[in-house]
Amino acid sequence: MYDRKSELIQLLNLQPHPEGGYFTETYRSEEKLSGTEATFPAGRNLKTGIYYLLGSDDISHFHRIKSDEMWHHYEGSSITIHLIQQDGLYRALYLGKELSNEQKPQLVVPANTWFGVTVDEPNSYSLCGCTVSPGFDFIDFEMAGRYQMLQAFPEHSEIIRMLTKPSV
Ligand code: GUN
Numbered sequence: 001m002y003d004r005k006s007e008l009i010q011l012l013n014l015q016p017h018p019e020g021g022y023f024t025e026t027y028r029s030e031e032k033l034s035g036t037e038a039t040f041p042a043g044r045n046l047k048t049g050i051y052y053l054l055g056s057d058d059i060s061h062f063h064r065i066k067s068d069e070m071w072h073h074y075e076g077s078s079i080t081i082h083l084i085q086q087d088g089l090y091r092a093l094y095l096g097k098e099l100s101n102e103q104k105p106q107l108v109v110p111a112n113t114w115f116g117v118t119v120d121e122p123n124s125y126s127l128c129g130c131t132v133s134p135g136f137d138f139i140d141f142e143m144a145g146r147y148q149m150l151q152a153f154p155e156h157s158e159i160i161r162m163l164t165k166p167s168v
Helices: 004-011 146-152 154-162
Strands: 022-028 048-055 060-064 068-076 079-084 090-095 106-109 114-119 125-133
Touching (some): 004 125, 022 125, 048 114, 079 106, 079 154, 090 106, 146 154
Antiparallel strands (some): 022 048, 048 125, 068 106, 068 125, 079 114
């Protein structure tokens, strides 16, 4: 059977991401922060970009980073980006090309926001890009623990159980 997800993993040399899905870094700016920014250390690259692939059988589990992250839709199904905002409210963003259907081909996830992602169409996949500035570093990357999230946001228990790993 023709499997575009496997083909893309091979063609783009994608690796498994700790949050779920597959990625490869495509850009890391030469330019670096000078250290005047409180949140980020001197020497941090100014900007980075990745390809990110999620299958309908994958989940991007709840996580957060310290930069705004811009998402770009390239190919395949639309996706739903599930946010638990800093004010504690849940919000869904729809990344895709059907503009009449609330979807946008570019979206921004604000810094320090818990978020996870699901693919909208069954038996499908979605190829996206994610760009961040200041640039990505796994030091800033935090996976959400299920227990910690349920304690903090009991009103969102259903989506938390869906988008966290039981063992974390
Ligand atoms: N590089 C490695 N992982 C990530 C990620 O989750 N987002 C971005 N933007 N870059 C990364």
